[in-house]
Amino acid sequence: MELSRRDFLKASAAAAAFAAAGAPLLGSNNADAAEAGIKWGKAPCRFCGTGCGVLVGVKDGKIVATKGDPAAPVNRGLNCIKGYFLSKILYGKDRLTKPLIRKGNKMVEASWDEAMTLIASKFKEAIEKHGPDSVAMYGSGQWTVFEGYAASKLFKGGIGTNNIEPNARLCMASAVTGFMTTFASDEPMGVYDDLDLGDTYFLWGANMAECHPVLFSRIIDNRLKNPAVKIIDFGTRRTRTSQMADQYIKFTPQTDLALLNAIAYVIVKEKLYDEQFIKKHVVFKKGKTNIGNGLEDKFKFTDDPKPMTFDEYKEFLSTYTPEYVEKLSGVPAAKIIELARLYADKKRKVNSLWTMGFNQHTRGTWVNNLVYNVHLLTGKICRPGENPLSLTGQPSACGTAREVGTFTHRLPADMVVTNPDHRAMAAKIWGIDPKKIPEKPTYNAVEMFRALDRGDIKVVWTQVTNPFQSLPNLNRFRKGARKGDGRFVIVSDMYPTKSTEVADVILPSASWVEKEGVFGNAERRTQQWFKMVEAPGEARSDLAQTIELAKRLGHGNLFPYKYIEKEMWEEYRQFTGGGKDLAPYEAYVKSRGLRWPVVNGKETLYRYAEGYDPYVKAGEGIKFYKNKKDDGRAVIWARPYEAAAEAPDKTYPFWLCTGRVLEHWHTGTMTGRVPELKRAYPSAVCEMHPDDAKKLGIKNLQKVKISSRRGTITLPVDLNGRGKAEKGNIFVAFFDETKLINELCIDAYCPISGEPDYKKCAVKVEKA
Amino acid sequence: MPVSSVVVQCLEGTADSVAVRISAFTGVEIQGVLPDGQIVAIIEADDIQNEVDLVSKLHDVIDVVTVRLAYHNFEDM
Numbered sequence: 108m109e110l111s112r113r114d115f116l117k118a119s120a121a122a123a124a125f126a127a128a129g130a131p132l133l134g135s136n137n138a139d140a141a142e143a144g145i146k147w148g149k150a151p152c153r154f155c156g157t158g159c160g161v162l163v164g165v166k167d168g169k170i171v172a173t174k175g176d177p178a179a180p181v182n183r184g185l186n187c188i189k190g191y192f193l194s195k196i197l198y199g200k201d202r203l204t205k206p207l208i209r210k211g212n213k214m215v216e217a218s219w220d221e222a223m224t225l226i227a228s229k230f231k232e233a234i235e236k237h238g239p240d241s242v243a244m245y246g247s248g249q250w251t252v253f254e255g256y257a258a259s260k261l262f263k264g265g266i267g268t269n270n271i272e273p274n275a276r277l278c279m280a281s282a283v284t285g286f287m288t289t290f291a292s293d294e295p296m297g298v299y300d301d302l303d304l305g306d307t308y309f310l311w312g313a314n315m316a317e318c319h320p321v322l323f324s325r326i327i328d329n330r331l332k333n334p335a336v337k338i339i340d341f342g343t344r345r346t347r348t349s350q351m352a353d354q355y356i357k358f359t360p361q362t363d364l365a366l367l368n369a370i371a372y373v374i375v376k377e378k379l380y381d382e383q384f385i386k387k388h389v390v391f392k393k394g395k396t397n398i399g400n401g402l403e404d405k406f407k408f409t410d411d412p413k414p415m416t417f418d419e420y421k422e423f424l425s426t427y428t429p430e431y432v433e434k435l436s437g438v439p440a441a442k443i444i445e446l447a448r449l450y451a452d453k454k455r456k457v458n459s460l461w462t463m464g465f466n467q468h469t470r471g472t473w474v475n476n477l478v479y480n481v482h483l484l485t486g487k488i489c490r491p492g493e494n495p496l497s498l499t500g501q502p503s504a505c506g507t508a509r510e511v512g513t514f515t516h517r518l519p520a521d522m523v524v525t526n527p528d529h530r531a532m533a534a535k536i537w538g539i540d541p542k543k544i545p546e547k548p549t550y551n552a553v554e555m556f557r558a559l560d561r562g563d564i565k566v567v568w569t570q571v572t573n574p575f576q577s578l579p580n581l582n583r584f585r586k587g588a589r590k591g592d593g594r595f596v597i598v599s600d601m602y603p604t605k606s607t608e609v610a611d612v613i614l615p616s617a618s619w620v621e622k623e624g625v626f627g628n629a630e631r632r633t634q635q636w637f638k639m640v641e642a643p644g645e646a647r648s649d650l651a652q653t654i655e656l657a658k659r660l661g662h663g664n665l666f667p668y669k670y671i672e673k674e675m676w677e678e679y680r681q682f683t684g685g686g687k688d689l690a691p692y693e694a695y696v697k698s699r700g701l702r703w704p705v706v707n708g709k710e711t712l713y714r715y716a717e718g719y720d721p722y723v724k725a726g727e728g729i730k731f732y733k734n735k736k737d738d739g740r741a742v743i744w745a746r747p748y749e750a751a752a753e754a755p756d757k758t759y760p761f762w763l764c765t766g767r768v769l770e771h772w773h774t775g776t777m778t779g780r781v782p783e784l785k786r787a788y789p790s791a792v793c794e795m796h797p798d799d800a801k802k803l804g805i806k807n808l809q810k811v812k813i814s815s816r817r818g819t820i821t822l823p824v825d826l827n828g829r830g831k832a833e834k835g836n837i838f839v840a841f842f843d844e845t846k847l848i849n850e851l852c853i854d855a856y857c858p859i860s861g862e863p864d865y866k867k868c869a870v871k872v873e874k875a
Numbered sequence: 876m877p878v879s880s881v882v883v884q885c886l887e888g889t890a891d892s893v894a895v896r897i898s899a900f901t902g903v904e905i906q907g908v909l910p911d912g913q914i915v916a917i918i919e920a921d922d923i924q925n926e927v928d929l930v931s932k933l934h935d936v937i938d939v940v941t942v943r944l945a946y947h948n949f950e951d952m
């Protein structure tokens with residue numbers, strides 16, 4: 108019996124793999140037999156912003172199998188190695204199943220009623236004594252759309268504070284401000300189809316092979332079919348991606364700003380630009396310079412955009428000769444010229460892709476602007492197979508944090524609290540007095556935790572995220588959380604984390620298919636799933652938790668729904684016309700996701716492009732219609748190179764860069780629970796260049812002490828790892844909760860986006 | 876005992892040699908090498924730990940671009 112069941116399972120496994128690989132089905136009879144008793148349901152993957160489709164197999168109330176969803180256009184039946192562990196993340200031994208309340212140094216089990224009574228009393232007390240801006244919610248790009256929407260509605264529309272932020276501030280905020288300043292609308296014009304249709308891929312600080320493996324495979328598939336395909340990997344560290352690329356271009360950290368200007372310089376000097384496109388679709392602007400790094404508490408910045416002419420822009424570029432930029436970046440001038448010509452080659456379909464290398468940058472907004480400049484100069488945008496595409500790290504950084512707008516300054520669908528018309532519209536949909544929504548944004552994520560440290564914020568509730576591991580300059584914030592004096596920290600999570608360690612109340616959360624949800628991925632694809640299994644013990648969804656607090660604070664009227672998810676969706680959808688349109692709930696139930704704007708039941712592949720985007724009229728060709736103030740044109744920005752907030756010097760001679768690895772996801776709360784993932788990549792190591800190690804007399808796997816001006820950790824050196832640091836640089840992944848590398852990171856941030864720079868600070872390395 | 880299937884994508888022209896190398900791993904059963912450089916394999920091991928160690932090892936084999944998972948069944952775990 109056992110053997111034959113096993114044979115069936117193997118047949119099933121083989122059939123799924125052959126089908127996904129595009130080969131004819133084999134052994135389908137046996138495969139069908141193996142499926143008996145398993146009920147399959149669709150869901151987007153829980154991990155990254157790629158948004159792969161997964162089929163989840165449930166038997167006797169437990170998940171027993173998963174498959175890449177063959178019907179999912181994103182991944183066509185195949186998941187990456189992290190997808191391997193999707194179902195197991197729900198079944199870790201230390202899963203939180205009961206609310207816990209701090210009694211002295213101990214966390215003691217409590218009923219939901221006790222926990223929520225305590226939480227509500229702390230909220231009421233703080234609001235009464237210190238006003239609504241003394242309480243805050245810190246959420247996540249892993250919130251479902253409903254969870255983010257409910258939190259935003261409660262805090263902005265009920266409590267009356269803009270103290271709500273998502274952890275997406277730490278990863279996507281610069282992409283948002285890049286889109287907003289260039290196109291006046293968040294999120295990309297292109298889609299993943301560009302990975303199949305283009306022939307030239309510039310990767311900027313994106314280790315796609317490890318962090319977006321499914322998308323990287325699509326480019327590699329494309330290259331296998333089309334030998335003209337070229338992959339150029341710009342980086343400060345050699346990765347698996349560099350190995351697979353046609354060219355790897357190493358550059359000095361922060362000089363991406365100069366390199367992109369030099370590429371624009373060559374394109375302009377050699378007249379490789381698309382003059383007609385520029386005349387019709389572009390305006391030129393400059394903003395303030397020397398804009399600071401957000402290092403002081405309560406840092407504030409407002410840009411002051413000024414129009415300029417194409418000639419003035421050319422004048423601005425004149426500084427960035429390839430020779431000058433070679434000195435800054437280390438990239439040879441001839442190489443810069445060659446790559447600029449490649450960008451501009453009329454026969455080539457060019458794409459730029461980036462993630463945290465651009466976004467986690469003290470000039471993150473600028474560097475996003477600069478990459479758009481190159482596409483706008485050459486007119487390689489809004490066309491099938493040629494687009495700039497910002498990739499995301501979390502499954503609903505786009506759908507929830509950005510589209511629902513769970514940032515301090517935002518409302519749904521690109522609307523902002525500073526605009527009275529937007530507040531009025533939100534108030535109308537929410538059925539509240541428009542005066543309830545405060546007109547001033549309060550704190551970005553870093554400032555929110557600085558405010559907690561200072562005591563300006565008393566009560567903070569974090570959901571689906573782990574700030575007390577993931578914030579930069581972590582020591583300050585971990586200490587701040589436990590300073591007492593009325594401070595009260597609530598953490599909702601599925602497992603104990605570095606954040607639950609500093610919590611006063613811990614609430615056990617349901618995750619992924621233990622609840623109904625919607626996520627939105629990096630190509631504007633909105634994906635829905637149903638609850639498939641019960642959450643363990645007394646764990647509840649974050650949505651239920653937020654609504655429970657609302658009721659106890661007297662704001663239960665904001666959530667009058669019977670079928671919560673569906674009714675909330677239809678309400679949320681009222682925000683989204685005019686190019687951000689979402690479809691009725693049922694459309695998402697039926698499909699494997701739809702890319703907005705969805706108008707008359709049809710999704711949109713290319714935004715701003717005639718024939719694709721229903722908001723572009725016949726004869727207009729391309730129209731950046733969201734940017735009304737510039738007459739439907741996009742903005743080319745003159746943004747200079749400015750130095751990093753902290754650069755290596757005599758005392759701290761190395762650049763430190765942090766990031767992710769294939770087997771782990773973010774702070775490792777979920778992947779760290781899976782023993783086999785731990786084994787493949789058990790703990791953080793310090794990647795270092797062999798020459799640097801030699802100079803310091805350090806041997807492979809020897810322990811070293813790494814120190815910055817903010818903290819010190821000890822780690823083994825890895826000279827033969829998957830990633831190879833360039834000379835003068837070290838790299839440490841941030842998943843390991845026993846080695847908090849973020850204690851060393853600087854809390855400098857982009858003044859426009861508020862996103863911290865986790866990729867650059869100065870450290871020294873010594874033998875431990 | 877868990878069963879899974881993976882699709883191993885190789886650099887151009889290397890699939891056959893990769894297939895030879897990875898078939899030497901105990902617990903990896905090659906089901907086919909496709910003309911476009913993809914290998915379909917079944918992963919089997921006594922427990923999930925060993926199974927996943929294998930997948931990670933496959934990832935690190937030279938000329939392997941990605942290892943993607945098609946199907947994973949762990950009903951008797």
Ligand code: SF4
Pocket residue numbers: 152153154155156157158159182185186187188189190318319320321322
């Ligand atoms: S690429 Fe991202 S979304 Fe796709 S399976 Fe891997 S972790 Fe999940």
